[in-house]
Amino acid sequence: MTENTHRGGLVSIGELSRVTGVPVRTLRFYCDNGVLESRRSSGGHRLFDPLTAVDQVLLVRRLRMLGLSLSAIIEVLTGTLTTADAIAAERAALDTELGLLSWRRASLRAVEEAPPAERARRLELLASVHDRHRAHDTLVTFWRTLLAPIPPALFDGFVTMNIPHLPDDPTPQHIVAFAELTTHIADPACTAAMSRQLWRTNPTRIHDKLALVTGVAEACAAVDSLGTQPHTGPELDRFIDAHATARRDRDTPRLRYRLLDDAPDNDPRIHRYWKLTTEITGTTTAGAALDWLYRALAQWADDVHPR
Template sequence: MTDNTHNGSLISIGELSRRTGIPVRTIRFYCDEAILASRRTSGGHRMFDPTTAIDQLLQVRRLRALGLGLGPIVDILAGTVPLAQAVTAERSTLDTELAALTWRRAALLAIEHAPPAERATRVQLLATVQDRHRTHDSVVTFWRRMLTPLPPDIFDGFIEMNVPDPDPHHIVAYAELATLITDPALRVVMSRQLWRSDRTRIRHKQALLTGVARACESAAHLLRTNQRPRPGPELDQFVDAHASARGERDTPRFRRQLLTGATDSDHRIHRYWSLTSEVTGTITVGTALHWLYNALTQSVHPDDIPLVTNPFPCPNWDAAQPVSDR
């Protein structure tokens, strides 16, 4: 806009540059981007209100030094976005960038510290998890397909406890876990471990999963105190969940049926839950199911079926067992 009457109270772009230390070309850019208001003389020269323009330019320079983009700065100067909100958004963006850089650095260190003969393989492995969020979503999807009948709150609780969202120290284990879930055979054996039969024979799938989840919670309490697998209320709860879901009763015959074709000793299941325990540092559902499986074998064949050695890293309830799974 043109002002021929009040130019005496305004300053030129050169004077504004001298007072703020900001180059003339930068001030012109801010004017063109509507970040800074100016007036035009009849000759077309830009003029500025010294108080307003200096304050705005200094604010822009400070915010730019903190890394804020011009868009948020315009909103702050216009009063449409509070300063605190803009700063919080910028900090959140920075957190995301730092997490990505930390993850990338961990991958590079893992390759650097690998034995020379293993580096090429490790490069191939770690390349699969560089998009950390997509990898995590893949693991969630793996379980969502298997646990579809679960209510959202129970499923979310399972995800929180049993689906790793690891720190960089566990990037190699996490990469191997992410590779494991791409094997269709893992889903088959894991599903068999969970459902214990053809799913079409189960009348109440949600009730079964809910009951098994409760039984695993009970078993986890014993695992925390390193108690060896044994028949008891935890196992009864587990068997009752399966029996009720099929419209049957808990009998010796039914318990034998639960062991028919059991996949609990499958090396892929063991490896998956070992990696999960390594990353999460918690007692997983897999650990609890393994404990319940060994308790079930005792309740059916206490003298004929040996305990299967605990394949998971915590807790070591089977440290003294002489018999291992083959």
């Protein structure tokens, strides 16, 4: 028992500081902020139970070194949060912060590396999508509106394949492509072209939109696995059948010609949208599959049933 140890087994703040290596002023700070409990002597000095206080102070110091907030540490000490959960929450918050910093760094580099004549336009473009989560949500909303009434499971699959998430450490090129992509869909002419690529007509003329979206998705999935030049076959037949079913029609040359005539697939806005998406995702998109099906339909018209 030292000179700073009091009756009842309690220790002074100086003794607790000596044992734990934590400065007295820090211990006072912990007490004042509700992190560490103490009692008062008759003279008003802080006293601590060495059986619990030492372990608590050491735990607080270690958690603080990992960057945990005092509020999280208090929850750990009171048992409302486990140490593992507190650390997991801090890591998740750090991951989010690092993602924001990576986005910001890549954005700064994108402006810095732009030719002087393009720098002002680049700055304006990137400023319009400074919040990448909101920009991603804008893309999701765009497609949710366009694809309604697609089932949630099918839509989630479409999102995974066709709406890009930026990598954890994006390049300036990724940032610029993503920014241009999200501003691209703000153009009503682009929205109209993308709608026509999907429906091949005014959407109000489609009797069964769900059947069309489902059937076209199946045709696109089949195309994605081919990796060949466009040609007539079961993939194109499935595509035509989806449109016929949705229109309460049959697969006839007349329908095929109508789908070909109504196709906007050569619209540069569509090509630009899917090109930007591919630059970010690095994967085959629905746009590439739809283009394959359009060219297969054109091949059918030229080689099999010339007008």
